[in-house]
Amino acid sequence: MSETLANLLQENRRFEPPAALADAANVKADAYEEADADRLAFWAKQAHRLDWAKEWDQVLDWSNPPFAKWFVGGELNVAYNCLDRHVAAGRGDKVAIHWEGEPGDTRTLTYADLHALTCQAANALADLGVRAGDRVAIYLPMIPEAAVAMLACARIGATHSVVFGGFSADALSGRIQDASAKVVITADGGYRRGKPSGLKTIVDEAVAQCPTIEHVLVVRRTGQEVAWSERDLWWHETVETASTEHEAQPFDAEHPLFILYTSGTTAKPKGILHTTGGYLTQASYTQHAVFDLKPETDVYWCTADIGWVTGHSYIVYGPLSNGATQVMYEGTPDTPHKGRFWDIVDKYGVTILYTAPTLIRTMMKWGDEFPAAANLSSLRVLGSVGEPINPEAWMWYRKNIGHDNTPVVDTWWQTETGAIMISPLPGVTGTKPGSAMRPLPGISADVVDDEGKSVPNGGGGFLVLREPWPSMLRTIWGDDQRFIDTYWSRFPGMYFAGDGAKKDDDGDLWLLGRVDDVMLVSGHNISTTEVESALVSHPSVAEAAVVGATDPTTGQAIVAFTIPRGSVDTAGDAGEALIKELRDHVAKTLGPIAKPRQIMLVAELPKTRSGKIMRRLLRDVAEHRSLGDVTTLQDSTVMDLISDGMKSAKSDE
Numbered sequence: 001m002s003e004t005l006a007n008l009l010q011e012n013r014r015f016e017p018p019a020a021l022a023d024a025a026n027v028k029a030d031a032y033e034e035a036d037a038d039r040l041a042f043w044a045k046q047a048h049r050l051d052w053a054k055e056w057d058q059v060l061d062w063s064n065p066p067f068a069k070w071f072v073g074g075e076l077n078v079a080y081n082c083l084d085r086h087v088a089a090g091r092g093d094k095v096a097i098h099w100e101g102e103p104g105d106t107r108t109l110t111y112a113d114l115h116a117l118t119c120q121a122a123n124a125l126a127d128l129g130v131r132a133g134d135r136v137a138i139y140l141p142m143i144p145e146a147a148v149a150m151l152a153c154a155r156i157g158a159t160h161s162v163v164f165g166g167f168s169a170d171a172l173s174g175r176i177q178d179a180s181a182k183v184v185i186t187a188d189g190g191y192r193r194g195k196p197s198g199l200k201t202i203v204d205e206a207v208a209q210c211p212t213i214e215h216v217l218v219v220r221r222t223g224q225e226v227a228w229s230e231r232d233l234w235w236h237e238t239v240e241t242a243s244t245e246h247e248a249q250p251f252d253a254e255h256p257l258f259i260l261y262t263s264g265t266t267a268k269p270k271g272i273l274h275t276t277g278g279y280l281t282q283a284s285y286t287q288h289a290v291f292d293l294k295p296e297t298d299v300y301w302c303t304a305d306i307g308w309v310t311g312h313s314y315i316v317y318g319p320l321s322n323g324a325t326q327v328m329y330e331g332t333p334d335t336p337h338k339g340r341f342w343d344i345v346d347k348y349g350v351t352i353l354y355t356a357p358t359l360i361r362t363m364m365k366w367g368d369e370f371p372a373a374a375n376l377s378s379l380r381v382l383g384s385v386g387e388p389i390n391p392e393a394w395m396w397y398r399k400n401i402g403h404d405n406t407p408v409v410d411t412w413w414q415t416e417t418g419a420i421m422i423s424p425l426p427g428v429t430g431t432k433p434g435s436a437m438r439p440l441p442g443i444s445a446d447v448v449d450d451e452g453k454s455v456p457n458g459g460g461g462f463l464v465l466r467e468p469w470p471s472m473l474r475t476i477w478g479d480d481q482r483f484i485d486t487y488w489s490r491f492p493g494m495y496f497a498g499d500g501a502k503k504d505d506d507g508d509l510w511l512l513g514r515v516d517d518v519m520l521v522s523g524h525n526i527s528t529t530e531v532e533s534a535l536v537s538h539p540s541v542a543e544a545a546v547v548g549a550t551d552p553t554t555g556q557a558i559v560a561f562t563i564p565r566g567s568v569d570t571a572g573d574a575g576e577a578l579i580k581e582l583r584d585h586v587a588k589t590l591g592p593i594a595k596p597r598q599i600m601l602v603a604e605l606p607k608t609r610s611g612k613i614m615r616r617l618l619r620d621v622a623e624h625r626s627l628g629d630v631t632t633l634q635d636s637t638v639m640d641l642i643s644d645g646m647k648s649a650k651s652d653e
C-alpha cells in the first residue's frame, strides 16, 4: 500500500470573502503571523479579552505532558465573565437570549435578567449544600434554565455534567454514577415534535440507581403530572425565591468547569474534563474570530442542543462571554412545518447561523421551497460543525440559505478540543466547498502517515495536533491512563484525534471521517466521506452513507446507502436506473476504484443523537445479508434491518 489514505476528490470552486465583511472583520490575516511568531504571547493576548481577578504567572506549563496547565496561577470566574461584566458596563438591558419554545411561546432575557436568575440559582445550589468542586448533573430541554443552571454551577465552582435530554435512564444513571453527582437539575418535560416529552420520569428511574444524589431540582416547563418524592424540589419554589444578590468568587484557571461524556469505541462513555481559564479563553476567542461576532449588531443562532459540546461552547460560554444576542430554540426543525428554522431566522433577523451537515442535508431533501419562503437576507455568516460537510451540501447552504454571497465556515473540532480548531476566518480565508481550510491562529494541526511523518501536500493520513491548546481536555474523568492511551499513544508527542484528513495541493485541510470507518479496497484506503460526497454531488441524491463490507476478492467492498431528494422517482425500473447511474457517477468522479459494489436507496439513515451517521450499523446490514447487486427503497427488509439496528443501538445507550 503506497498511500496512508487515498486523495480522490478534486474540488476547484473557491469563494473569496465579501469585501465589506473583510474590511470590517474582527480578525485579519495578521493574526496568523502574530501567533506564528509567538504562540503563547498570542494566547495570553486572547486571555486578556476576559476579566481576571488575578493575572497568571505562566501561560503554559507543559512540563508533564500530556497533562497541560494553562494560565498557571491565574484566577477568574466564568459566570462573572459571561454576565456581571456586561451588566457592570451598562449593557444590562441588552437581550442575551431570544428564546422560542416549540409550541410558539417566547421569552426574552436581557443580560440583567440572566444575571439575576443565575445569582438566584447559585444561591439555591449553595443552600442545598453544593460546594466548589462538587458535581451537578443537568438533564434539561432547550430552555433558558439550561444555560442558567450551567452558569450557576460555574459561578460557585461546581462542575457541571450536562446529559443530553434524549438519553435513556441507564445512560443518565451511568453518567451520574461516574461523576458522583450530588444534585440533578431537570424539568418535568419539554416539547418535541408537537408533544410534551417526559424528563422527570426518566430522572426518577435513573436516580434510583444513584445513591450520591441528594436533591433533584425540577423546572416546570410543560405542567404535566410528575411523581414527587422527598428529595425533589421545584425550581420556581427554590431558585426563583432566592436572593438575586450573589458575589462571584474567583477560581483557579485550572479549576474543573465541566465534564461532558462522549461515547468511545467501547461501551463506557468517556467523561471529558474541561477546566476554567484556557477553556473560556479559546471558546470566547473563536466565537469572536470564526463567526466575526459583533455584539452590538449581530443576532446569533446555534441550532445545537445544550447537551453537546457545541451547545456548551457556542450557546453558553462563547456567545455570553462576548456579550452576544442570540436565539435559542426548544424544538425540532419540522414542527409545525418544514420551514420553522427559516421562520425563526426571518422573525429575529438572525445574522449568524451555526448548524450541522445532517440538518443541511435534511433541508436539501425537503426542498428549496422552504427557505425560499422566508426572508433570509439578514444572514451574513454561516457555520457548519459535527461531520464532514459534502461539497454539494456546502454549495446548497451557501446558495439557498446564504443568498450566494455569505461565507460558509466549516469548523472542525471535538468534545475533547473544547473549541474550534480548524476553520476558515470569514473575513480572511478564501473558502473551498467541503474544506475546513487551515488551523486557526495559535493552533498547530497536521496530517501524518502511519509513522507519524507529516504528509506532503496532496497526501492523506491521520489528523493530529502537535502543540497543546488552551481549551484542550485535561483528562478523562477518573481515568488518566485511558486519557493517555486514547489520545496520546498512537503518535508519540502528538494528540491523535481519530479522524482521517488530507492536504490538498495548496495545503488546505479536508476532513475524511473517523479512521475506524476508512475502507480498505484492493489495498487502497478509501475515505467514506469522499464516496459520500461524490454521491451527494449527483442532483438526485440528498444524503449518503458509505461503509466497507467484507468482500472475498477486494478485502472490503464499498456499499452505499442513499437517500434520494424529495422529488426523485425511484419506483421500479426508475430506481434500478438511478442506482446504475449513481455507481457510474462515483466511478467518473473519483475513479473506478471507488465505484460502489452496491447502492441501496433508503428513506432514512441511522444517526447518533447528535446527528452523526452510525456507519457501524450500516456495516452490519451490509455484511449480514447477501444482497443482490441492487436493492431499492421498495425492499422494506433493508429498512427493517436499519431500524432494528437503530432500536438496539438506542437500547445500548
Ligand code: 6R9
Pocket (backbone or CB within 6 Å): 262, 308, 309, 310, 384, 385, 386, 387, 388, 389, 410, 411, 412, 413, 414, 415, 416, 436, 497, 498, 499, 511, 512, 513, 514, 610
Ligand atoms: C464539535 C463536535 C467530534 C467528531 C470529530 C469529527 C467530527 C466535527 C467536523 C467533523 C469533519 C467537521 N467532526 N466537526 N468532521 N468536519 N467540521 O462535533 O464534537 O461530538 O465530540 O464530535 O465529529 O469526526 O472527531 P463531537
